[in-house]
Amino acid sequence: MPLYVISQQSDQTTLLTVKQQLGNPPWSAAWNASSSPCDWPEIVCTAGNVTNLILQNKTITGKVPPAICDLKSLTYLDLSYNFIPGRFPTVLYNCSNLQYLDLSQNWFVGPIPSDIDRLSSSLQYINVGANNFSGDIPPEIGNMPEIRTLYLYQNEFNGTFPAEIGDLANLVNLGMAYNDKFLPAKVPIEFGKLTKLQFLWMADCNLIGEIPDSFSNLSSLEHLDLAYNLLQGPIPKGLFQLKNLSIVYLYRNQLSGEIPTPIESLGLTEFDLSMNNLTGPIPDDVGKLQKLKLFNFHTNQFSGTIPPSIGRIPTLANFRVFTNKLNGTLPPELGLHSNLEGFETLFGVVASSNKLTGKVPESLGGCPSLRTIQLYNNNFSGEVPLGLYTLFNLSSLMLSNNTFSGGLPKRLARNLTRLEISNNMFSGEIPKEVSSWVSLVVFKASNNQFSGPIPMEFTSLPQAITLFLDGNSLTGEFPMIIESWKSLSTLNLARNKLSGPIPAQFGSLPHLLNLDLSENKFSGQIPPELGLLRLTTLNFSYNELTGKIPDEDYRRKKLNRKLAGWKLTSFQILKFTKADILPRMTENNLIGSGGSGKIYRITVPNSEEFVAVKRIWNNRKLDHKLEKEFLAEVEILGTIRHSNIVKLICCISSEDSKLLVYEYMENQSLDKWLHGKRRTEREPFSISRGLVRPVLLDWPTRLQIAVGAAQGLCYMHHDCSPAIVHRDVKSSNILLDSEFKPKIADFGLAKILAKRSEPNTMSAVAGSFGYIAPGREANDGDEHTNLAEWAWRQQGEGISIIDALDEDIKEPLFLEEKTTVFRLGLICTSPQPLSRPSMKEVLQVLRQCDPLEGCGGKKMGTEYDAAPLLGSANTYLSHYKRSIKVSDEDSDCIVLNV
Structure with a gap:
């Protein structure tokens, strides 16, 4: 009988024992004595011998079967994404030829054993990430000379990690991130000996002290992530001279000093030094990084000008330098040199809260992929390039607190929802073409030099929630017919020269909470219809009005009777009450209807936020048992917290109706973007x-x-x-x-x-x-x-x-x-x-x-x-x-x- 047949029979017997030790799970149905193990889905053979055992995501709940190591040719073992409990499985010490071991995403607890170096001397890859290991990482881990990949990320380690890791001369990948229970420790100088290291991931590890100068010796390093730590002091002088470096994440530390030069890491694609205490100028060398996509230097103390050469980087997608002490102008060619057709590279320009001056580059008007521009709190001047207002994908344009001049545009980008231009020197009249600003939600234009009347078209903005035009020189009467302000929550027209009566139609705006018409020349009776509103603030002072402030007592009593049968169960800290939600569930606020109910968009009082309210279809009252089941399940859903799951804020229920209140999603469903007309x-x-x-x-x-x-x-x-x-x-x-x-x-x-x-x-x-x-x-x-x-x-x-x-x-x-x-x-x-x-x-x-x-x-x-x-x-x-x-x-x- 050939040797490989004998070997297969031996491996088959071993694997059937493993199956038995695992409790004969359903996924192992193919493991039987009538077929070769090399044909089994979880097995890979080489020359007739079982070399790879892949038991990833098999819902294994018991301990690691000891018989696994009877597979004498086993080199690859993957037990990840299971529910294996207990301490580190030392039975694996008997797998003498093992080269790859993945134990990640399980329920292991306790310390990594101090004799961890008894694992196979051939071991090249070990991953114990996303478990519950605790204690110290033992220094003996440095006695495993063939290790190329060491992943210890996301555990419960509450001790220290050893400098002996620096003795792993063949190490290529080191991942220790998200172990924030580590005792505060400096990065060992010995890590600088890892000349083959390509990937270093130590984010959120409670690191203190300085980044060692020895890191300048990591000649193979490609990915460096030391974010979310307490690192201080300067960045090592030679760090950005590493030729292979492509990703640098040093954000959310306490680093200080200037960026070391020269920068010779010309392959950098992502460069994030944000949220530190770095000072000095942004080096001209940054402009040489022709592969750079992400440039995050915000929230530091950088000064001086932004190098013009940054504007010529062809791949730049995200440019964020806000909250610094920068001055001068934006790079005049910013966004102009994309190597993609239509300049579709630059996604966002955020340079707010600096001391930048001059004009906004015309080139930004040629970046249709731009989604946000935030240049507020600077010293920009001149007219805003008309192309900026009409950028196809732009949703937010924030230019407040500068010295911009010129008039309002007749057209805005169809997706622009936020336009903030307060505290500038804009002038002229509000154009009648304002009716085309159909997507605008927030418009803040306080303290400018606008004049002339408010056209009736201004009242036809269907999505408007917040409108500020206070501190201008607007004249004439306010339009008596309000066409489409059904979403309006805040209107501030104070400190203008408006005259005539206050329109009674203000009383029909269902969401209006804040109304300020002070310091104008309004005259006549205060409309009693305003008593229908649930105003939080009302300011009519310094006008020529007569009569009394409308009494809302009747409306309040009527509303209280309506609310008596409703119960609110909250899962978040609420900014509203059921009284803010129920009256606003009208056809004017209906945004969708489906197989399970109707959905309404409701304005949160005293804010610019919305919530989405889903009224679930129900043709009969729930009996007591189903009522309890519904509330119990909703309570479970209300505890879920994840950035990619819509947040359930609260449930409002009565005997025959259920309302689920969610966070509002501005761009609605993916379905409408993929399949809409x-x-x-x-x-x-x-x-x-x-x-x-x-x-x-x-x-x-x-x-x-x-x-x-x-x-x-x-x-x-x-x-x-x-x-x-x-x-x-x-x-x-x-x-x-x-x-x-x-x-x-x-x-x-x-x-x-x-x-x-x-x-x-x-x-x-x-x-x-x-x-x-x-x-x-x-x-x-x-x-x-x-x-x-x-x-x-x-x-x-x-x-x-x-x-x-x-x-x-x-x-x-x-x-x-x-x-x-x-x-x-x-x-x-x-x-x-x-x-x-x-x-x-x-x-x-x-x-x-x-x-x-x-x-x-x-x-x-x-x-x-x-x-x-x-x-x-x-x-x-x-x-x-x-x-x-x-x-x-x-x-x-x-x-x-x-």
Whole structure:
């Protein structure tokens, strides 16, 4: 009998023992004596011997089976993303040939053993991140000479870490971040001996003292993250002379002194020194960084001028230098030299709270991808380039507290929601074309030199919440007919020269809370209709009015009777009461209606904020049992805190109606941006047509939305106890905030509705038709959509990229990333539920596709970070090839919605 057959039989016996020690879990059904272990999904063989055992995300709840180390040729062991309890599994000391060991994302506790160096002398990779290990990291870890990757991140270590890590001469990746319970400690000088180190991740490790000068010896270093610590003193002189450095995160420390020069790290793509105490000028050398995408130097004490050469960086996407002591002008060519067609590189310019002077560069008006411009609290002068007002994607333009001059534009960008120009020298009249400012929510133009009458068109802004025009020279009577101020919360026209009567129609503005018409020349009776309002502030002083302030006692009594039957259950500190919500649930505030209820947009009193209120359909009163179940489940949802899940603020309930109050998402649902009717150039823009898509989503934005949504689902599936399965994930349930950050909505609601519905009308697995994964209700079900069969068919038929791409992203840029995401979608929609990846795996792959992901976040290294979904076809993709042919040659077929 050949030796490899004997070896396979021995390995098969061992693996069947491992299966038994694991309790014969369902996923191991293929492990049987009638087949070769080399054909089992979790096994990889080399020359007939079992070398790789991949038990990632198998819901293992018991201890590590001792029999694993009877696999004599085992070199690769992945036990990550399970629920393995107890102390470090010292039984693995017997795996004498082990080179790769991943124990991350489990429930291990206690200290790392002091004899950790008894692990295989061949070990190159060890990951114990995201567990609950505590105590000290033992110095013996420095006795493992072959280690190339050491990940200890996100544990409960409450002791120290050893300088002996600096003895690991072959170390390439070191991740110790998010161990904020470490005792305060300096970065060991010995770390400077790690000349092969490429990735150093020590964010939030309670580091103190200075960055060692020895770091200038890290000649291979590419990624340096020491953010969120208490580091002091200067940046080492030679740090930015490291030729391979591409990412530097030193933000949120207490670093001081000037930026050392010369800067010779010409491959830098992300450079974040924000929130420190750095001084001196921004070096001219920064302009030589021709690959720079992210430039965050804000919240320091930098002085001098911004080097003009920064404006010529072709890849610059984020430029933030606010809250410094800078003077001079903005680089005149800022945004002009993008190497992408249409100058679609620069996303944001934030240079507020400095001493910058001169004019705003005309070149900024040629950056249609700009989403925010914040130049307030400076000394800019001259007229604002007209192109700035009409930038296609611009949502926020903040220019207050400068000396700008000129008039108001007749047109604004269709997506501009915030225009702040107070305390400048703007002049002229309010143009009648102001009626085209249909998206404007906040307009602050106090203390300028505007004159002339207020045109009736000014009252037709449908989205306006806050309007400040106080401290100008406006004249004439206020329009008696208010066309469309149904959202208005604050109106300040004080210190002008307005005259005539106050319109009675002010009393019909349902959200008006703050009204200041003081120091004008208004005359006549104060309209009694104002008594219908719930005003927080009212100032009519220094006018020529007669009569009394309207009595609101009747309205208050009527409202109190209406509120008596409602109960409010809060999950946050509230800025409102039920009395602020219920009267405002009118058709004027209705923004959506679906299968489960209506949604209203309500203004929060004394603020510029909204909340979204969902009234759940209900045709009958809930009995006592269902009422308790509803409130119990809502209480669970109210405790969830994640930046990619829409926040449930409170629940307001009565006997026959339920209201869920959520944070409001300004850009509404992803569905409207992907599938809404595309507006043509000649077609007028109208907010009332809810499905108009005003802006195309480019690939980087779509990918960042996908990453954010995956982060939210990952939290629900893996970090909530019990886990939450959405069961209705679709683009209409992914909401976008003002910066297109995605948040998952309506999770858990499907389950609530299922409890309340009749058994014969709704399945126990609720959700929209076509969005429920086939096979079973599982944590892996959310990734399935009714496009699955079509996508698999497209892949199998080898449809070309031209035919398969979304029309909006047909450009050949990012082809590799698009291919990866499409393949990921295929794997997520596998007909076999047990074969689908977890959301943690999905998130890892998406993050690797995103060049800007990890900005201050928990970004992993590169040596072994290619998830099995991408890096090991034998492990994952080969499983799918058995049913549908998927090969590397087929990667030109992609269809993309996100």
